[in-house]
Amino acid sequence: MLDRLDHALRARPERPAVLTAGRSGAPRTAATRGELAELADAYAAALHARGLRAGDTVGVAVRPGPRALAVLLALWRLGLRGAVLDPGAGEDVLRARLALARPSLVLADATAQAVAGWARPLARRARLALPDLAELGPVATVGPRLPGCAPRLDADAPRAGVPASRGTDGDAVIVFTSGTTSRPRAVVHTRAGLAAGMASVSALFRARPDEPVLGGTFFVLVPSLAQGAPVALPARSPRALARQTHRLRVQATYLTPPQLRDALRAGARFRGTVWTGSAPASAALLARVRRAGADRAWGVYALTELFPAAAVEAGEKAAFDGDGDLAGAPLPGVETALDAAGQLLLTGPAARDRYLGEAPDPWIRTGDRARLDGAGEIVLEGRCKDMVLRRAENIYPGLYEPALQVPGVELAVLVGVPADDGDERLVAVVQPERGSGPREIRAALAEPMRRMGTARPDALLFADIPLSGRSRKPDRAAPAALAAARLSGGRS
Template sequence: MLDRLEHALRARPERPAVLSATRTGATRVRATRGELAELAQAYAAALHARGLRPGDTVGVAVRPGPRALAVLLALWRLGLRGAVLDPGAGAEVLRARLALARPALVLADAAAQAVAGWARTPARRARRARLELPELAGLGPVATVGPRLPGCAPALGTGAPCTGVPVYGGTDDADAVIVFTSGTTSRPRAVVHSRAGLAAGMDTVASLFTADPASGGQGAEPVLGGTFFVLVPSLTRGAPVALPARSPAVLARQLRRLRPRDTYLTPPQLRDALGAGARFGGRVWTGSAPASAALLDRVRAAGADQAWGVYALTELFPAAAVESREKAAFTGPGDLVGAPLPGVRAAVDGDGQLLLAGPAARDRYLGEDPDPWVRTGDRARLDGAGRIVLEGRCKDMVLRRAENIYPGLYEPGLHVPGVELGVLVGVPAGDGDERLVAVVQPQRGVPEPALRAALSDPLRRMGTARPDALLFARIPLSGRSRKPDRAAASALAAGLLAAGRGGPA
């Protein structure tokens, strides 16, 4: 698909490719299809002129948008391996990740350099160390993509001749991208996807987007979403992609004006948009964090024809999907995330951990041997229809009075009408024991007494896993996908309980 995308962009160069919203929600064109193709070609020429060759690693810290996509297309064309960097991860974490990936060059926009603290380095100090950025000594030079701000690294430059730039002709099992995941500062962990695996994942996403016969798999209906896995399939089939506005109020106006056929937002983005009065249409997809049946139902109630929850991992995107009606009809314990998508194989090991395999699975972890099975870290079972039902995280466990309690098995019961988000966390109670606390974030305007009454029956049905306390508070989120930060939620719960807040569940 990535090979086809360049041809698709040049076939209709005058058409919009990437869109964004003004404060009023009106659409503006960030890049046409021709501009995107030219930018990718210019980046490829600049990287080739710097001496980078197939198999070299390039670190990428560029905000989602036309430049980030053009960089990744250039890396693909040259057979380079892209290491996705999070500049906000902290200096020690970032240095450890760079030391593991060993990039020959880091491409970063001005915002990423400012967040990472790189751009604040005095220029004379950099000259004295004979490095663009001395913080990355021995870890590769840095080049700025896009406009430079004072103190930024030198520009990548796009003036190199585009003629004579080779197109990668190697094997599909070569590395394409590195994405950092779990691990520690001393031992970071990174997922490595091959070119074949990355292409397979995009084909799967494309099949989801074009599953509706009414679309015919073609057309220029806009798609709203900012991830690489949304941009590439959509642009390949001719649809422009609108980057979601950051402000919930602007996002609500953007949705009203744009009326996208397909929308991909994370659960926190959906909750914020719904709180701002957003209306939807067509199909809405959400993932990167748990999406309850109640949230999907709210999306449909706000006008969507379909609301889908996508189960995906850094190691395999996507793995399963479930539509709101199917999820709402599920009455068993656990969280139904759907049947494995075509090509995905699922199994459960002796400890109850979900294992996944398929063409889109990661090749290996950096520095480790390949393994066909992805160990998800999720406890799960396969029901009679072969669907995946999550039962909690293997590591997200609360030990209370010698009983192992897996929060994910019971958290779906907290999502009654009026609940924005709910988690179960352990709070230390001495001697290695823990208290189990339900932390619930109400929807705006919903009174706590009404929620406490609505939660009484679900809490009673938890049996021996019933929480010791119920707290109402805003749940901390973390990471790019804005998932619940369980450690921070546990610390918050401990502080509120110590202050006399909350009550028995």
């Protein structure tokens, strides 16, 4: 798919590739197809000139858009492995992830570097944090360079001798998920697996040339552009996104459920087909999207380890009257199974190859309890792993709970409390040591919680935490129920 995209961009270089929204919501061309191909060529030449070769790892901290897509194309062409670095993960978590991935070079735009430098105070308010640039290792700036940034990636490097695409062997991308700061966990997708996932998206949604698609993920950008459709990046604010949906005549839209809810509250109107995933999408939300003008609305069940896995249309989901949440039929090539505890297992050509540092394993343990109905459709029945899903972001308590163990804290857990329409609030429940008071503990937790980035809790509660089982682990159900009761009563 990425090879096809490279050829497709060069076939009609004058046509728009990536669109952004102006203040009125009217589309503006951020990059033509030819400009995107030229940028990818320049990045590939610059990386090759720095001595990077197939199999090397490159950290990527670049905002979604033309530059990030051009970086992906350059890495693909050279057979390099990209490690996605999220400034919202928090400083300590990012340090641990960098130590695991050990990139030969980090590519960062000026915004990401500002988070680690002069704009750190502003970034903290937005729950963004990077370690100091010196801790990242060799860094090169992608895009405009601001004072204090690393040197720019050389856009004028010689292009002679840069190899052509390497086919479908080897690793393509590392995406970090769960684990702890002492042992991070990262999903590794091979080139063949990544290509299979994008081909699956392409088959699910066949874009018509020259008609815009609204969406910001690589799994939207690549198949759409390969089929000749320009892609509009969603505006960040709900009001601007609503104006964008009014002004842009799209054939299809892909937004997360939180983005959809915010856009609907701001008065968005939709056209064509709307797809949503990365978080639970209720039948009620899909029905609201239909009432807002969409011809069809689909919920997509997807994981970092396998994208996409299943899909369900609004009408089918509304007609489902059984227990649980209908996720739909597995997509072609996706195989399902249940383990002894009822956990859903998935495999297929687009499945991740392995977790970094671990042996390959064809079956993905989703952490979701499920059943398979008579037609083979997936019905989800809740989660069996510790994970909180807030605004389409997976937050793993084990990554952040150690930071809560400050002096005066005997025990601390992070739990999710159901909010509206499938979302959750993240709550820190802390059990003080005898003789310690809430005031000093709150003060001691201020800095560790700041360092948690976008995983910073929505509320901090003090309570005794029951233990259970032979290992006397915290019984997470009890503090979660307590947090739900207190928050509904307005106490914190």
